[in-house]
Amino acid sequence: MEEVVRGSVSEWEAYLRLRQWVRDQWEDGWDMGAIDFCPPWDAMLILELTRRKLSLGMCTHYATVMSQCCAALGLNARTQIMRSHCINEVWSTDHQKWVAMDIGGDNNDETRFVYHFERDGEPLSAVECHEAWVSDDYADVNVSPAPPPATEGRYEVEKRLRLFERFMISLRTDELRSLEPGESEHGKGSYHYDGYLFWEDDRTKPLPWFSNHTARTADLYWSINETYIHLLDSDGNGCLKVILESPTPNLSHFERESGPEKWERVEDCFDWRPESKGSELCVRSVNHHGRPGVISVVKVLMDD
Structure with missing residues (x-):
């Protein structure tokens, strides 16, 4: 096939x-x-x-x-x-x-x-x-x-x-x-x-x-292969706990964008510290066949 x-x-x-x-x-x-x-x-x-x-x-x-x-x-x-x-x-x-x-x-x-x-x-x-x-x-x-x-x-x-x-x-x-x-x-x-x-x-x-x-x-028409991002205040000092979940059939793991067209594997729960105003987090699911899902994006607007 x-x-x-x-x-x-x-x-x-x-x-x-x-x-x-x-x-x-x-x-x-x-x-x-x-x-x-x-x-x-x-x-x-x-x-x-x-x-x-x-x-x-x-x-x-x-x-x-x-x-x-x-x-x-x-x-x-x-x-x-x-x-x-x-x-x-x-x-x-x-x-x-x-x-x-x-x-x-x-x-x-x-x-x-x-x-x-x-x-x-x-x-x-x-x-x-x-x-x-x-x-x-x-x-x-x-x-x-x-x-x-x-x-x-x-x-x-x-x-x-x-x-x-x-x-x-x-x-x-x-x-x-x-x-x-x-x-x-x-x-x-x-x-x-x-x-x-x-x-x-x-x-x-x-x-x-x-x-x-x-x-x-x-x-x-339920959605599949999407990743849902949940954010929690981790330490009260700008660090966020990221929790990922996805209705992806045969889910293998999640990936996070680490650069232009570059992705790295991440756990379904990790800490993220936005570095600047307008920081974005891009993640996606990957199934056991290596096929990536829909890219989900969250943007954090930081107070001055």
Whole structure:
């Protein structure tokens, strides 16, 4: 997997490279394969079977592979189920938000088109796509990258945004340890597991046969890879105790900026004595894959 993203100049580019690699693994997507089998939520099994053209490969499997390959690389992605489709949302440190990506929306193995939506150059989350659709406000929304001519109009913004009429996220990330609870034949039949979290609003009423619905954006879009800085007066003489915490998956350690483009490892609790008026402290989290998180900054204004 490292070879797929090697040379990426940013985390965002790594996502773009990885999503295309995932789609390119299928030469006969949407075919049930030689053994007429729908694989479960297991990327390693899915990839092994598709190499041998033994099983079904469709949007649910592309999304599963994307999520689990991201996890293997220290990136963050989740599987999202929507109207007759399944996609991913990835956490972009570069954009500091969750971004919806459609890896399995193209059933044409000649084009294998993958994409996301943007508005004024800003990639959109699933709820932003949903709101654009239900409010009929998508004149300035575009598909990125631009669909190739060979897709023959199948990726018009209106057609694809319609899929966001209703969506839900899976709250599980342990499918490699246990296939249950949930649907083992992911996407082949109807969804019945009552552990998904659905979005609802005035224009999207909850489904009575599912229990978990929310209208709170924060329930779907929590922040990760950020570092929270707490400051305490340490000695009453200008020294501050710094306490760091972070909702970074697979957190390894924290780093402090020690100079231009230079970072040093620090503990989650240390003393800091600001040296001058306007002193800044810049810190970030790092996960076990060595991927840095969002840079957090605190500036101290000292009395004369």
